[in-house]
Amino acid sequence: MSRRKLSRRQFVAATALSSAALITAPYVRGAYAAGKLSIGFWDHWVPGANKASTDIVNAWAEKEKVEVQIDYIPSQGNKLLLTIAAEAQAKSGHDILAMPTWWPHAQAELLEPMNDVMEGLIKQNGEPNGTVKYLGQSKGKWLAVPGSIGSQIKGPCSRIDLMKQHAGIDIQALYPAGSPPKADSWTLDTFLKAAEACQKGGVPFGIGLGETSDNVDTAGAIFQSFGAALVDEKGNLTVKTDAVRQALEFYKKLISFLPPDVGAWDDASNNKWLVSGRGALIMNPPSAWAVAKRDAPQVAEQCWTHGFPAGPKGRFAPYLPYFWGTWSFSKNKEAAKKVLNALSQPDAIEKMCVASGGYDLPCYEKLTTLKVWQEEVPPKGTLYHYPNPHNHQTLSIAAAPAPPKIAQQIYVQATLTKMCLRYHKGEPMEKVLAWAEGECEGFMRS
Amino acid sequence: MADVVLQPNRAAAQAARKRSSLHNALRRKSTVAFLMTLPLLLLIATLVIYPAFYALHLATLNKSMQRFVGLSNFEFLFRRETFWLVVKQSCIFAITAVIFKAVLGFIIAHFVHNIPAKGQRKWRGMLLVPWVIPPAMSTLAWLWLFDPSYSAFNYTLSFFGIGPIPWTGDPMWARFSVILVNIWVGAPFFMIMYLAALKSVPEQLYEAAAIDGANWWQRIWYVTLPMMRNIIAITTLFSLIVTFANFDIVRILTAGGPLDHTHIFATWAFRVGIEGSDIPLGASVSLFMVPILAIAAIFILRDVNKRGNEA
Numbered sequence: 001m002s003r004r005k006l007s008r009r010q011f012v013a014a015t016a017l018s019s020a021a022l023i024t025a026p027y028v029r030g031a032y033a034a035g036k037l038s039i040g041f042w043d044h045w046v047p048g049a050n051k052a053s054t055d056i057v058n059a060w061a062e063k064e065k066v067e068v069q070i071d072y073i074p075s076q077g078n079k080l081l082l083t084i085a086a087e088a089q090a091k092s093g094h095d096i097l098a099m100p101t102w103w104p105h106a107q108a109e110l111l112e113p114m115n116d117v118m119e120g121l122i123k124q125n126g127e128p129n130g131t132v133k134y135l136g137q138s139k140g141k142w143l144a145v146p147g148s149i150g151s152q153i154k155g156p157c158s159r160i161d162l163m164k165q166h167a168g169i170d171i172q173a174l175y176p177a178g179s180p181p182k183a184d185s186w187t188l189d190t191f192l193k194a195a196e197a198c199q200k201g202g203v204p205f206g207i208g209l210g211e212t213s214d215n216v217d218t219a220g221a222i223f224q225s226f227g228a229a230l231v232d233e234k235g236n237l238t239v240k241t242d243a244v245r246q247a248l249e250f251y252k253k254l255i256s257f258l259p260p261d262v263g264a265w266d267d268a269s270n271n272k273w274l275v276s277g278r279g280a281l282i283m284n285p286p287s288a289w290a291v292a293k294r295d296a297p298q299v300a301e302q303c304w305t306h307g308f309p310a311g312p313k314g315r316f317a318p319y320l321p322y323f324w325g326t327w328s329f330s331k332n333k334e335a336a337k338k339v340l341n342a343l344s345q346p347d348a349i350e351k352m353c354v355a356s357g358g359y360d361l362p363c364y365e366k367l368t369t370l371k372v373w374q375e376e377v378p379p380k381g382t383l384y385h386y387p388n389p390h391n392h393q394t395l396s397i398a399a400a401p402a403p404p405k406i407a408q409q410i411y412v413q414a415t416l417t418k419m420c421l422r423y424h425k426g427e428p429m430e431k432v433l434a435w436a437e438g439e440c441e442g443f444m445r446s
Numbered sequence: 447m448a449d450v451v452l453q454p455n456r457a458a459a460q461a462a463r464k465r466s467s468l469h470n471a472l473r474r475k476s477t478v479a480f481l482m483t484l485p486l487l488l489l490i491a492t493l494v495i496y497p498a499f500y501a502l503h504l505a506t507l508n509k510s511m512q513r514f515v516g517l518s519n520f521e522f523l524f525r526r527e528t529f530w531l532v533v534k535q536s537c538i539f540a541i542t543a544v545i546f547k548a549v550l551g552f553i554i555a556h557f558v559h560n561i562p563a564k565g566q567r568k569w570r571g572m573l574l575v576p577w578v579i580p581p582a583m584s585t586l587a588w589l590w591l592f593d594p595s596y597s598a599f600n601y602t603l604s605f606f607g608i609g610p611i612p613w614t615g616d617p618m619w620a621r622f623s624v625i626l627v628n629i630w631v632g633a634p635f636f637m638i639m640y641l642a643a644l645k646s647v648p649e650q651l652y653e654a655a656a657i658d659g660a661n662w663w664q665r666i667w668y669v670t671l672p673m674m675r676n677i678i679a680i681t682t683l684f685s686l687i688v689t690f691a692n693f694d695i696v697r698i699l700t701a702g703g704p705l706d707h708t709h710i711f712a713t714w715a716f717r718v719g720i721e722g723s724d725i726p727l728g729a730s731v732s733l734f735m736v737p738i739l740a741i742a743a744i745f746i747l748r749d750v751n752k753r754g755n756e757a
Contacts, residue, residue: 078721085725089725103723106723107723210704211703211704260612260615261594261612261615262594262615263612263615263704263705264594264700266701269595276595276596278595408722412721412722418705418706421704435527439528442525445522445727446508446509
């Protein structure tokens with residue numbers, strides 16, 4: 001058996017080559033040279049809508065040589081909120097995680113600033129609406145990137161036929177498809193009269209007063225229409241004001257025209273109310289209409305999504321955005337920022353809005369007139385006014401303008417709807433206000 | 447020199463002694479039992495003890511979890527009207543539900559006990575169904591029965607000119623509804639425990655009582671109940687703990703509403719901690735159950751112990 005001898009020259013050459021290979025290996029552009037990225041998106045309820053975001057991310061990953069893993073996390077059973085809480089506790093988890101409304105502020109200390117991403121996006125897509133700035137920014141820092149997936153306006157969705165028949169209101173004339181609203185007469189007084197007429201006609205408005213989001217959002221918009229806030233932007237209590245009293249008086253009248261069980265309604269109740277054909281109006285994004293399209297087409301073809309009625313202090317509509325946040329402990333922040341930029345490009349946003357059947361609503365001013373809202377049927381133009389294309393209403397969120405961490409408590413504890421119910425059940429006005437003031441004092445703890 | 451010669455023998459003897467002491471240790475029943483339960487103990491330590499201490503730690507932090515605040519969270523809770531409402535409701539919910547579960551379980555166990563052995567298995571199986579279905583699923587069915595707008599109960603009652611009843615819309619009815627569902631889910635557990643206890647009561651005692659002229663009520667009061675006391679106490683304690691810590695039934699049926707009138711500790715802790723992003727306060731709310739349950743456990747177990755010693 002012969003044994004080959006390794007010369008000194010050969011040994012030095014082999015060592016040099018191996019060292020060079022080892023040192024340069026990370027810079028060789030392999031299949032996943034730019035590392036790994038994990039994303040937790042909100043699991044869209046529209047069948048097939050998740051595919052649009054998967055395609056956009058995969059195309060980006062292919063180009064950037066990043067290995068991506070996407071989890072779609074449902075909001076049912078608060079799975080998404082639990083995931084956010086668990087990852088914040090464990091200081092480990094997805095590089096990008098979808099966060100609804102209040103959660104960027106709730107996790108502000110643990111989120112990577114996104115100013116560098118947002119600067120470019122704002123230049124390109126236009127200013128985000130005021131609600132997104134309120135919920136997504138803290139002391140000049142963007143806490144997360146506003147996402148289009150799942151973002152929505154919870155405006156009125158009326159039955160064209162029933163509103164005409166019982167309230168004498170031609171909602172299509174007030175909100176004509178393809179042109180600006182002619183809705184000066186669409187005020188809270190008109191709304192109240194219409195609610196009364198529809199109740200007498202046996203098709204009451206389906207506005208809930210439970211403790212879930214849909215109920216609170218409507219109450220929030222109506223309170224804001226009266227200029228009523230429980231806590232102002234500086235954190236001062238403003239419960240015992242005339243504006244709050246007026247809003248409560250309005251709600252007391254409105255509740256008497258609503259179905260008797262609205263105190264127990266959840267987020268599904270108003271959808272069922274519309275789809276079953278029992279009501280003339282609900283406050284919801286076009287999800288109820290989309291379900292009606294499938295289950296009750298005769299109802300869907302009479303639905304018209306439009307703007308909120310105006311109050312003494314303006315016309316407000318609830319906007320609920322989703323954000324995409326990156327933890328400060330994320331292992332691949334650079335890649336996360338790049339993919340968020342890719343997901344916020346106009347063509348990507350349009351693709352996701354189309355896939356959601358017009359449900360998703362981007363926050364940027366240049367992206368509220370996409371074709372999808374003009375083309376969705378039935379009837380033609382039913383979603384034209386859904387994205388607030390003519391800016392005739394102020395987008396807001398219940399409990400604003402209170403500092404977001406206080407507002408979150410007012411929102412989650414449904415203080416507004418509880419106040420309305422208490423007053424409606426006969427509790428004296430001043431007692432209701434005192435109770436709400438006590439609650440808000442508690443929400444201010446830090 | 448002799449020492450050198452003797453050393454290997456000594457080492458061998460020591461090794462043999464070691465082997466035999468290990469052998470003896472393994473032969474001891476307690477050691478084997480400990481080793482066999484070790485995996486479960488480790489599991490409990492990881493999934494119960496660690497989270498319990500972590501919850502204690504969380505309850506001592508401020509809202510943003512950056513500062514130690516001692517007992518301030520509890521102090522804050524004691525000043526909240528809603529917290530005391532939750533304490534009151536948790537007690538009403540747990541005590542009412544446990545009493546009804548125990549009474550119903552006792553009655554049903556007697557009925558089942560008196561069914562001839564041939565058909566008894568069938569009845570036992572059917573009566574256990576509410577208990578074996580995951581409550582999250584069965585409560586969804588109840589939610590549809592109680593639905594504010596489309597309640598099947600109200601539909602049926604309307605034929606008799608009754609209702610509609612606001613099952614989940616009125617505070618009192620909502621409390622009634624959540625307690626009713628809890629009783630429906632939990633009564634079979636009492637039934638099966640009581641049935642096992644009934645089967646272990648010696649027949650001779652009843653015969654002796656019958657000879658003494660005892661009527662049905664006296665047989666129950668002087669024979670059955672004393673023989674079942676320990677089972678009743680343990681079952682009540684176990685059910686009290688589980689009912690106090692209930693989450694799914696209330697969460698699905700009313701989510702704590704209307705006007706917070708059905709919130710119990712777990713649902714309010716979730717509302718405050720997870721939905722309200724105030725995890726330390728949520729942890730404090732859920733920990734408040736511990737002293738209440740500890741007092742109940744001490745009293746009930748002391749009673750069981752006393753009777754055990756008397757026996």
